[in-house]
Amino acid sequence: MTKGTAGPEGDAATSPSGGPPERAPRRIVVIGGGMAGLVAARTLLRRGLRVTVLERSGRFGGTVDGRLLGGFQLDSGAESFSTRSATVPALAAELGLDGRIVTPDATGAWVQLPGRDLRASAQPLPSSGVLGIPADPSDPAITAVIGRSGSLRAALDRVLPVGPLATRKKVSLGELVRTRMGEEVLTRLVAPVAGGVFSADPDDLDVDSVAPGLRATMARLGSLGAAAGALRQAAPAGAAVAGLVGGMAQLRDALVAELTADGADLRTGEQVTGLVRSGTGWTVTTEHSTLTRRISADGVLVATEGRAAVDLLAPAIPALAAERPDPVPGVALVTLIVDVPELDAAPRGTGVLVARGVEGVAAKALTHSTAKWAWLRDQAGPGSHVLRLSYGRVGDTPADVGLATPDGALYRHALADASALLGVPILEADVLDWDVVRWAGALPHASVGHRERVARIRGLVADQSASLAVTGGWLAGTGLVAVIDDARARAGVLADALAEGPAVAL
Ligand SMILES: Cc1cc2nc3c(=O)[nH]c(=O)nc-3n(C[C@H](O)[C@H](O)[C@H](O)COP(=O)(O)OP(=O)(O)OC[C@H]3O[C@@H](n4cnc5c(N)ncnc54)[C@H](O)[C@@H]3O)c2cc1C
Numbered sequence: 110m111t112k113g114t115a116g117p118e119g120d121a122a123t124s125p126s127g128g129p130p131e132r133a134p135r136r137i138v139v140i141g142g143g144m145a146g147l148v149a150a151r152t153l154l155r156r157g158l159r160v161t162v163l164e165r166s167g168r169f170g171g172t173v174d175g176r177l178l179g180g181f182q183l184d185s186g187a188e189s190f191s192t193r194s195a196t197v198p199a200l201a202a203e204l205g206l207d208g209r210i211v212t213p214d215a216t217g218a219w220v221q222l223p224g225r226d227l228r229a230s231a232q233p234l235p236s237s238g239v240l241g242i243p244a245d246p247s248d249p250a251i252t253a254v255i256g257r258s259g260s261l262r263a264a265l266d267r268v269l270p271v272g273p274l275a276t277r278k279k280v281s282l283g284e285l286v287r288t289r290m291g292e293e294v295l296t297r298l299v300a301p302v303a304g305g306v307f308s309a310d311p312d313d314l315d316v317d318s319v320a321p322g323l324r325a326t327m328a329r330l331g332s333l334g335a336a337a338g339a340l341r342q343a344a345p346a347g348a349a350v351a352g353l354v355g356g357m358a359q360l361r362d363a364l365v366a367e368l369t370a371d372g373a374d375l376r377t378g379e380q381v382t383g384l385v386r387s388g389t390g391w392t393v394t395t396e397h398s399t400l401t402r403r404i405s406a407d408g409v410l411v412a413t414e415g416r417a418a419v420d421l422l423a424p425a426i427p428a429l430a431a432e433r434p435d436p437v438p439g440v441a442l443v444t445l446i447v448d449v450p451e452l453d454a455a456p457r458g459t460g461v462l463v464a465r466g467v468e469g470v471a472a473k474a475l476t477h478s479t480a481k482w483a484w485l486r487d488q489a490g491p492g493s494h495v496l497r498l499s500y501g502r503v504g505d506t507p508a509d510v511g512l513a514t515p516d517g518a519l520y521r522h523a524l525a526d527a528s529a530l531l532g533v534p535i536l537e538a539d540v541l542d543w544d545v546v547r548w549a550g551a552l553p554h555a556s557v558g559h560r561e562r563v564a565r566i567r568g569l570v571a572d573q574s575a576s577l578a579v580t581g582g583w584l585a586g587t588g589l590v591a592v593i594d595d596a597r598a599r600a601g602v603l604a605d606a607l608a609e610g611p612a613v614a615l
Contacts, residue, residue: 118402118403118404118405133159134157134158134159135158135159135407135408135607136158136159136160136161136405136406136407136408137153137158137159137160137161137406137407137408137409137410137603137607138161138162138163138391138393138404138406138408138409138410139153139160139161139162139163139409139410139412140163140381140384140393140409140410140411140412140413140421141163141164141165141171141411141412141413141414141417141418141581142162142163142164142166142169142170142171142375142377142412143169143170143171143172143173143412143413143581143582143592144170144171144172144173144360144361144364144589144592144593144596145171145412145580145581145582145585145592145593145595145596146162146164146169146171146410146412146413146581146596147162147169147170147361147364147365147368148200148364148592148593148596148597148600149410149412149578149580149596149597149599149600150162150368150373150375150600151364151367151368152596152597152600152601152604153410153600153603153604154368154371154372154373156600156601156604156608158408158604158607159372159374160368160373160374161373161374161375161376161404161406162368162373162374162375162376163376163379163380163381163393163395163404164375164376164377164378164379165378165379165380165381165413166377166378167377167378168377169361169364169365169375169377170358170361170365171186171551172186172187172548172551172582173186173187173357173358173360173361173589174186174358174361175356175357175358176544176546178444178446178542178543178544179446179495179541179542181446181485181488181489181495182355182356182358183356183444183478183495184356184357184358185358185442185546186357186546186548186551187357187589188352188356188357188476188478188497189213189350189351189352189357190350190351190352190357190588190589190590191349191350191588191589191590192212192344192345192349192350192351193344193345193349193590194590194594196589196590196593196594197351197360197589197590197593198210198351200360200593201353201360204360204363204364204367205363206353206359206360206363209353209354209355209359210351210352210353211351211352211353211354211482211483211484212350212351212352213350213351213352213459213481213482214455214458214459214480214481214482214483216455216458216459216480217233217234217236217458217459218233218234218457218458218459218460218461218462219231219232219233219234219457219458219460219461219462220232220233220234220254220297220298220301220461220462220463220464221301221461221462221463221464221467221470221530222254222297222464222467223464223465223466223467223468224467227467227469227470227529227530227532228532230467231457231461231530231532232253232254233250233458234254234298234301234302234462235248235250235251235254235298236349237250237251237337237338237341238334238337238338238341239320239323239337239340239341240282240299240302240303240306240319240320241294241298241299241300241301241302241303242286242290242294242298242299242320242323242333242334242337243263243290243294243298243334243337244334244335244337244338244341245334245338246259246260246263246264246266246290246294246334247260247264251263251298254297254298255293255294255297255298256293258293259291259292259293259294259297260293262290262291262292262293262294263290263291263293263294263334265289265290265291266289266290266332266333266334267331267332267334267335269289269332271327271328271331271332274288274289274324275324275325275327275328276324276328278558278561279315279557279558279561280315280316280317280324280557281311281312281313281314281315281316281557282299282303282311282312282314282315282316282319282320283295283299283300283310283311283312283313283314284312284316285316285323285324285333286299286311286333289327289332289333289334290333290334295311296464296465296466297464299311300464300465301462301463301464302462303319304462304463304465304473304474304502305462305473305474305499306587306588307319307552307554307555307587308437308438308440308473308501308502308503308552308554309502309503309552309554309556310502310503310504313503313554313556313557314554314555314556314557315555315556315557315558315559315560317559317560318555318559318560318586319555319586320340322340323336323337323340324336326339326340352482354484355484357589360589376397378397378398379395379396379397379402380395380396380397381393381394381395381413381421382394382395382396382401382421383421383424384409384411384421384422384424384425385424385425386425386574387405389407389576390405390406390407390408390576391405391406391407391408391409391576391577392404392405392406393405393406393409407576407607408576408577408578408603408606408607409576409577409578410577410578410579410580410599410600410603411577411578411579411580411581412579412580412581412596413581414550414551414553414581414582414583415433415434415553415581415583415584416433416434416436416550418579418581418583419432419433419434420433422570422577422579425573425577426569426570426572426573428569429566429569429570432562432565432566432569434553434583435556436550437503437550437551437552437553437554438501438502438503438505438511438512439501439511439512439547439548439549439550439551439552440499440500440501440502440511440512440547440548440551440552441499441500441501441511441512441514441519441545441546441547441548442497442498442499442500442545442546442547442548443497443498443499443500443519443520443522443523443543443544443545444495444496444497444498444543444544444545444546445495445496445497445498445523445524445527445535445540445543446493446494446495446540446541446542446543447493447494447496447527447535447539447540447541448492448493448494448539448541449492449494449533449535449539450491450492451533452477452479452480452494452531452533453491453492453494455477455480456531456532456533457475457477457530457531457532458477458480459476459477459480459481460474460475460476460477460480460481461474461475461530461531462474463475463530469525469529470526470529470530471500471509471510471522471526472498472499472500472510472522472523472526472527472530473499473500473501473502474498474499475496475497475498475499475526475527475530475531476496476497476498476499477494477495477496477531478494478495478496478497479493479494479495480494493541496523496527496531496535498522498523498526498527500512500514500519500522503554510522512547512548512549516545519545520543520545523543524536524537524540552587553582553583553587554587555586555587559586563584566579566584567579567584575603575606576603576606576607577603578599578600578602578603579599580592580595580596580599580600581595581596
């Protein structure tokens with residue numbers, strides 16, 4: 110089938126009275142309808158601009174999505190948000206969802222360490238620091254995980270001079286922790302936490318991006334432990350994360366409903382394939398089933414994943430091609446709904462983070478969702494449980510279990526891994542339902558030098574035109590707080606620029 114081409118979409122801004130044309134509000138096209146695109150669209154709409162959101166897939170929300178499984182409404186991607194900032198609670202309140210905010214069960218998560226006896230090598234994960242970095246390595250809960258010698262080595266952090274690590278450019282989380290506190294803290298505490306949150310190795314993570322302020326606080330207070338403790342104390346009391354009764358996908362649903370009611374033009378199934386300057390504005394080309402469309406816009410905000418963003422922008426800004434992010438391995442999530450009354454006791458709290466090198470376990474993390482969220486536990490009733498296991502991390506080889514592993518094999522791994530990690534046999538006969546959700550390229554991580562790279566990208570985009578902006582997790586950093594804050598900020602700058610410039614010539 111050949112594709113048709115529709116005429117250009119634009120505004121013939123004639124006045125109803127037949128007089129001189131009235132100036133229609135400027136039109137912004139937002140490319141990508143994930144949380145970044147939706148939140149940016151909301152800001153732009155509130156600034157009086159006309160907004161069109163073009164989303165490639167058949168739904169909005171990107172990595173925020175849900176589905177029904179075994180009668181439960183479950184999140185398919187993000188299932189919580191950080192409470193270290195008021196960003197998400199404030200947005201939820203504006204959208205009428207504040208009454209649904211809940212914190213997870215206080216029992217906390219465990220870490221599974223390598224060892225001949227898996228049960229004996231599982232420990233509650235201490236929660237006194239930041240990203241697994243302990244505030245006080247001599248705390249017995251920490252010594253239980255890193256051992257006596259690990260604890261003694263970590264204590265050197267208190268006496269070592271701060272040195273250039275506090276100020277040098279480009280320091281990884283791994284280098285900082287290894288140098289200050291030693292290998293045991295790194296591999297047994299920090300790496301499992303970083304792997305669970307970012308699907309990345311601490312040696313690949315830019316410390317200033319994943320723990321902003323940590324190095325500056327270390328320089329001020331004289332040790333990494335003191336800095337981790339201070340950052341932890343500065344965070345609001347209570348749990349570090351929260352969720353929504355009924356799941357995080359409601360945030361997406363509420364945003365879409367509000368944008369629709371406020372007159373945004375929201376389109377799914379529209380893959381943007383081209384972006385060129387035209388006059389003072391832009392022409393956006395989209396492919397929608399068999400039709401190629403051209404849309405004129407005064408401004409464009411690109412809110413796709415990183416590789417897609419660079420592919421769209423590089424024809425206009427060739428220097429961006431060198432900044433195309435490396436592919437990320439992606440994750441596969443296996444959800445099991447099981448009838449296993451022994452799990453009512455929540456044997457590993459809210460779940461388990463798995464350190465590298467644990468033999469016989471392929472999962473990198475297990476969330477015991479019915480132990481973590483009371484609303485889900487109440488829905489399930491005694492004996493029934495929801496378990497979510499994740500597979501795939503940076504550095505995996507094709508032989509590792511991950512995104513490319515077929516469903517049936519992932520399911521068998523999930524049964525074996527859940528049994529091993531929870532210390533309770535879970536058989537096929539116990540399974541009420543299960544599924545696999547795959548996220549390809551969905552967890553970009555802030556690799557070393559991230560902030561400089563982001564500054565270069567933003568500079569190149571700004572040099573091209575004030576009517577162009579770029580946002581999304583690949584620049585802002587993984588997590589809803591960073592993504593929402595950045596989307597709002599970029600949309601605000603774009604709205605300011607368009608308030609000053611001339612409207613697009615049509
Ligand atoms: C499994 C998983 C669990 C997570 N858990 C949490 C969590 O618990 N808490 C938390 O805070 N964060 C979590 N995150 C991270 C969080 O979900 C993301 O950081 C955030 O949602 C990213 O939003 P985004 O809009 O930048 O990108 P995306 O969600 O990737 O959205 C980009 C959108 O652009 C669209 N697009 C791409 N190319 C085009 C094109 N050419 N034309 C039109 N549209 C296009 C895509 O289809 C997609 O919808 C998780 C992520 C994953 C994958």
